[in-house]
Amino acid sequence: MKKIVNVxxxxxxxxxxxxxxxxxxxxLSELLEEATNLQNIDAEIIEWRVDFFDDVMQVERVKEAxxxxxVILKGKPLIFTFRTMKEGxxxxxxxxxxxxLNREVIKTGLIxxxxxxxFNDEDIVTSLVLEAHEHNVFVILSNHEFEETPSxxxxxxxxxxxxxxxxxxxKIAVMPKNSADVLTLLDATNTMKHQYAEGPIxxxxxxxxxxxxxxxxxxxxxxxxxGAANKASAPGQVAxxxxxxxxxxxxxxx
Numbered sequence: 001m002k003k004i005v006n007v008x009x010x011x012x013x014x015x016x017x018x019x020x021x022x023x024x025x026x027x028l029s030e031l032l033e034e035a036t037n038l039q040n041i042d043a044e045i046i047e048w049r050v051d052f053f054d055d056v057m058q059v060e061r062v063k064e065a066x067x068x069x070x071v072i073l074k075g076k077p078l079i080f081t082f083r084t085m086k087e088g089x090x091x092x093x094x095x096x097x098x099x100x101l102n103r104e105v106i107k108t109g110l111i112x113x114x115x116x117x118x119f120n121d122e123d124i125v126t127s128l129v130l131e132a133h134e135h136n137v138f139v140i141l142s143n144h145e146f147e148e149t150p151s152x153x154x155x156x157x158x159x160x161x162x163x164x165x166x167x168x169x170x171k172i173a174v175m176p177k178n179s180a181d182v183l184t185l186l187d188a189t190n191t192m193k194h195q196y197a198e199g200p201i202x203x204x205x206x207x208x209x210x211x212x213x214x215x216x217x218x219x220x221x222x223x224x225x226x227g228a229a230n231k232a233s234a235p236g237q238v239a240x241x242x243x244x245x246x247x248x249x250x251x252x253x254x
Contacts, residue, residue: 002197002198002199002200003198003199003200004199004200005138005168005169005199005200007045007077007112007113007138008075008076008077008112009075010044010045010077012045012169012200012223012224013199013200013223015218015251016218016247016248016251017217017218017222017223017224017225017247018044018045018223018224018225019042019043019044019045019224019225019226019227019240019243019244019247020043020044020045020046020047020079020224020225020226020227021038021041021043021045021046021047021226021227021228021229021240022046022047022048022049022226022228023035023038023046023047023048023049023069024049024052025052025053026052026053026054027053027054028055028061028064028065028068031048031053031065031068031069032068032069032072034229035068035069035072035073036072037229038073038076038229039072039073039074041229041240042240042241042244043076043227043229043240044076044077045076045077045078045079045113045224046073046076046077046078046079047078047079047080047081047115047226048066048069048078048079048080048081049081049083049089049090050062050080050081050082050101051081051082051083051084051089051090051091051093052090053065056082056091056101057093057097057101059100059101059104059105062101062104062105063104063105063108063110066080066105066108066110066111067108067110070110077112077113078110078111078112078113079111079112079113079114079115079140080102080105080111080113080114080115081114081115081140082098082101082102082115083115083117083144084098084117087117087119087142087143087144087146088144088146095120095121095124098120098124099124099127099128102114102116102128103128103131106128106131106132106135106137107131107135109135111137112137112138113137113138113139113140113168113169114128114132114137114138114139114140115139115140115142115171116128116129116132116139116140116141116142116167117141117142117143117144118141118142118143118158118161118162118165118167118170119143122165125141125165126165126166129141129165129166129167130166133166138168138169139166139167139168139169140167140168140169140170140171140202141162141163141165141166141167141169141170141171142162142170142171142172142173142202143158143162143171143172143173144172144173144174145172145173145174145175146175146206147175148174148175148177148181149174149175149176149177149181149182149184149185149205150174151184152184152187152188152191155172155174155184155185155188155189155192155203156188156191156192156196158170158172159172159188159192159196159197159201159203160192160196163196163197163198163199168199168200169199169200169201169202169223169224170192170197170201170202171201171202171203172202172203172204173203173204173205173206174204174205174206174210175205175206175207175210176205176206176207176209176210178209179209181205181209182205182209182210182212182213185203185204185205185210185213186205186212186213186216186220188203189201189203189213189217189220189221189222190220190221192221193220193221194221197221200223200224201221201222201223202222202223202224203217203220203221203222204222204225204226211238214226214227214238214243215238215243215246215247215250216250217247218247218250218251218254219250219254225243225247227239227240227243228240
């Protein structure tokens with residue numbers, strides 16, 4: 001039986017895919033307004049995309065913001081993500097700064113899940129995974145391919161590698177050039193789920209052509225889908241109400 005990742009009562013990898021909504025404010029006041037608006041939204045998980053935050057390089061400011069965000073969000077699971085520019089994020093960061101930021105945030109006890117990029121130096125990945133697990137923080141090991149959709153075998157290989165490196169939830173997002181690319185992503189997801197996955201995984205095909213992959217996770221095997229409450233953090237994110245409606249429809253007929 002595959003493991004379920006339970007975060008504050010949310011069972012990731014069981015039933016319908018869980019909806020995650022990004023917070024993308026650039027200032028503390030914008031973030032607190034976002035958090036307030038997200039309190040009662042129909043989503044199970046919140047992700048703070050900290051690469052949008054103007055003061056991200058000041059770790060103490062990040063910690064202060066986290067403290068205030070958590071007061072507002074209370075029981076909702078929180079993912080902490082610095083997305084580097086090479087993987088579609090808003091800014092670049094050196095390896096040392098990346099490690100320091102993530103390590104210091106892990107130690108705060110204010111996050112539930114941390115997103116670490118798979119294609120960092122392997123020593124960085126393994127050290128951050130170990131640090132996270134020592135502090136009871138789950139790890140998404142992620143890869144974002146904005147230029148193309150790799151082959152099915154390559155997608156599966158990256159997900160397996162993320163799992164082998166200790167990721168609790170391997171994740172991959174790819175860019176389709178045509179409908180066949182979307183089918184490749186879905187086929188790879190299905191194969192990973194049934195042949196290799198030890199727990200939940202996240203996959204998606206981005207942009208308009210890939211929207212079906214954000215809706216059909218329960219059928220093919222993706223456990224979290226990302227929706228937009230206001231401003232999307234990636235191409236192809238669907239508005240929350242429409243996303244929920246589609247998930248429920250597929251769940252009722254699965």
